[in-house]
């Protein structure tokens with residue numbers, strides 16, 4: 001129990017916005033969250049962002065928010081944790097309130113990626129690997145890591161590329177109803193299966209896109225809104241060749257275990273889930289690591305439709321990273337935005353009567369993971 | 378090939394560590410083992426970062442070494458299947474390049 005509450009949420013549409021700067025996206029989401037919370041006094045700002053420095057040559061995002069929004073001389077910081085930057089920023093905000101230092105914190109996440117070339121973005125994303133290693137020099141990429149995992153998963157189970165396609169298809173179907181999602185065009189299993197290969201066996205639809213977008217939250221010790229029942233974070237191996245079990249993401253497993261323990265709930269109690277599906281394969285492993293399904297049996301749950309909106313354990317009802325889009329630093333906050341909507345009863349793909357929600361945000365090839373469990377009051 | 382073996386437990390890695398990540402004690406000791414191994418898993422990379430774009434498509438393989446409980450990430454230029462026997466061809470810019 002953190003006794004920290006989410007009072008306001010904001011999010012821009014996700015997609016390609018050539019006319020908008022990173023700053024304008026960040027401010028748009030932050031203003032929405034402030035207005036949603038009734039414009040409270042803010043004591044600190046944390047901004048999740050990964051490649052503002054390398055791609056846009058822009059840092060000091062925390063101070064920019066405080067200045068532009070007239071928040072005064074409050075402390076601010078940019079938080080970097082690769083694709084988990086948003087989840088870690090939220091956790092830093094919660095820790096600041098738990099320490100007694102702050103009453104109310106603005107937590108935001110932003111990324112601007114669409115203006116850069118694919119080669120440059122892939123290069124920048126590679127900063128989320130241990131680059132001082134023989135592994136990086138071999139040419140392993142970020143998507144490549146999950147390609148290697150997928151081929152091994154196929155070898156050890158009866159899963160095939162079609163099961164990965166089912167995950168991509170489910171998340172696309174969910175995104176069709178989400179007005180803020182990047183991809184709202186229907187697709188087919190054939191189109192997904194036959195799409196060009198990025199890193200075998202993963203094709204275009206198995207990989208999250210590059211995206212522009214921002215999301216923001218107002219969290220406070222003042223009771224009301226949605227309760228953050230648990231906040232947990234873990235680290236894991238930074239190199240594929242050091243994995244004790246290639247088909248495990250220890251940071252996901254451990255952050256999940258800690259979050260369930262802190263919240264006093266079990267995986268069975270969770271009504272709706274946002275998982276970090278940077279790749280279809282990542283969702284497959286994460287639903288196992290978070291205890292929703294047995295190890296090496298996630299593919300079976302997918303086949304049975306258990307993770308669809310209509311299934312027993314709805315996963316990524318927002319469309320997930322694959323179809324809602326993945327503006328890296330904003331993703332962890334966008335997951336919370338969607339789950340707060342689910343708990344307010346106002347979400348696209350609403351899960352009837354949802355009371356407990358779980359968000360899992362991954363950084364690097366399993367280097368960081370945060371899990372937050374939210375509760376409707 | 379150099380590998381690093383914990384003096385107190387079974388942990389071993391292709392890269393040295395300050396402390397054993399498994400038991401937290403002891404020191405990792407350098408050992409020389411055969412570079413021979415088998416394909417544990419792999420991926421054919423078609424979209425590469427700028428610095429490797431001239432090599433694409435290329436195959437990255439996770440090799441299970443025969444003589445140590447150690448896996449190594451290497452690059453190859455041939456089609457592979459899980460279980461294939463492979464060995465080191467040469468070292469290039471800090472990368473192990475393997476062949477069947």
Ligand SMILES: [Zn+2]
Pocket residue numbers: 383384385386387388397398399400401402403
């Ligand atoms: Zn040891």
